[in-house]
Amino acid sequence: MFVHIAVKSPPFYNVVMERQPLYARIADQLSRDIASGRYAVGTVLPAEPDLAAMLKVSRSTVRAALSSLEHRKLVSRKKNAGTRVESDRPQSAYGANLASLPDLIQWAQECARTVQHAEMVEMAPELAKELECDAGARWLRVVSLRSDPARHKAAVSLTDAYIDERFASIQASIEQRPSALISELLEEVFHLDLATVEQEVRGWKLTAAQAKQLKAEPDCAALKVLRRYLTREREPVLMTVSIHPADRFSIKTTLTRN
Numbered sequence: 001m002f003v004h005i006a007v008k009s010p011p012f013y014n015v016v017m018e019r020q021p022l023y024a025r026i027a028d029q030l031s032r033d034i035a036s037g038r039y040a041v042g043t044v045l046p047a048e049p050d051l052a053a054m055l056k057v058s059r060s061t062v063r064a065a066l067s068s069l070e071h072r073k074l075v076s077r078k079k080n081a082g083t084r085v086e087s088d089r090p091q092s093a094y095g096a097n098l099a100s101l102p103d104l105i106q107w108a109q110e111c112a113r114t115v116q117h118a119e120m121v122e123m124a125p126e127l128a129k130e131l132e133c134d135a136g137a138r139w140l141r142v143v144s145l146r147s148d149p150a151r152h153k154a155a156v157s158l159t160d161a162y163i164d165e166r167f168a169s170i171q172a173s174i175e176q177r178p179s180a181l182i183s184e185l186l187e188e189v190f191h192l193d194l195a196t197v198e199q200e201v202r203g204w205k206l207t208a209a210q211a212k213q214l215k216a217e218p219d220c221a222a223l224k225v226l227r228r229y230l231t232r233e234r235e236p237v238l239m240t241v242s243i244h245p246a247d248r249f250s251i252k253t254t255l256t257r258n
Contacts, residue, residue, distance in 0.1 A: 023064035026055060030065060034074055035088050045075065045083040060184055079193065079232045111146040111156060113178045116213075118142045118171050123162070131162070131226060131239045139239075140168040142182070145213065154215040156249055159242040167192075167237060183229050183238055192237060196230040210243050221246040 033039050046054065051062045066083055069075045072090040077083045121141045128135035139162040145155040161182055163170060173185045186192050204224035211218040222245050229238040 022057060023061045024068065026057060026061060026065035027068040029055075030069060031072070031074060031090075034069075034085055037088070039085050041085050041088055043085050044081075045085065047082060077195075111148045113174075114145045114147070115175055115178075116143040116145065118174075120165065120168065121162075131228065131236075131241075133236055133239065138165040139163060140165060140171060142171065142174060154245075154248070155213070157242045157244050158210055158213050159240055162239045164237040182240075186229075186238060193232055194229045194237070195232040196234070198228040198230065200226045202226070204243060206243065206245065214243070214245055216245045223249060
């Protein structure tokens with residue numbers, strides 16, 4: 001089962017920064033604007049591109065801020081209907097803190113991606129079961145390492161990304177823009193709306209091949225992180241399997257009262 005999780009301070013990377021992330025500051029500003037009546041309950045916020053231009057930030061930052069507001073139940077978001085203000089104050093509830101997912105995205109952006117190879121594959125039954133997709137479907141498989149030599153001499157992750165064959169032409173952009181997330185490239189190039197990311201974390205032991213690529217000891221403890229990027233229609237168009245040596249990365253789940 002895939003679950004939504006929050007991300008907190010890995011050993012080598014400050015995934016949750018000590019200072020408040022930009023998207024969180026934007027979310028707080030918008031929440032104050034809602035509370036003050038600038039954006040009244042029942043009205044629709046400006047579109048993402050307009051907000052990005054007004055606030056002089058990227059669309060991905062705006063999207064993360066709106067996701068935070070949606071989690072607080074201040075707004076609701078529907079395709080082709082925009083972002084509607086539902087309440088002028090957060091509603092108290094317990095739930096997985098989704099707001100920190102952009103911090104994981106920020107971490108990924110700071111780590112350079114090096115593509116090892118790419119190929120078209122048919123999804124094997126065992127992997128299809130693990131990723132909750134159809135066996136036999138064709139996907140573009142992109143194998144890459146992410147590293148940050150300034151902080152650690154070895155790669156921090158080995159990732160197999162599976163991209164729906166309809167969007168296989170994204171391969172050129174992936175190779176040309178090593179710091180961009182594949183999910184963001186898919187949104188930019190194909191105008192997709194990857195509204196949901198499902199994530200599952202498992203314990204793992206490095207295989208000999210993985211250890212060689214990651215310059216780690218075979219059978220070393222690791223984290224195996226599976227992600228499914230879904231459209232608003234809950235259609236998976238990107239799935240990733242990332243292997244992280246345990247001494248280079250950590251993920252922590254928290255529950256937060258809004």
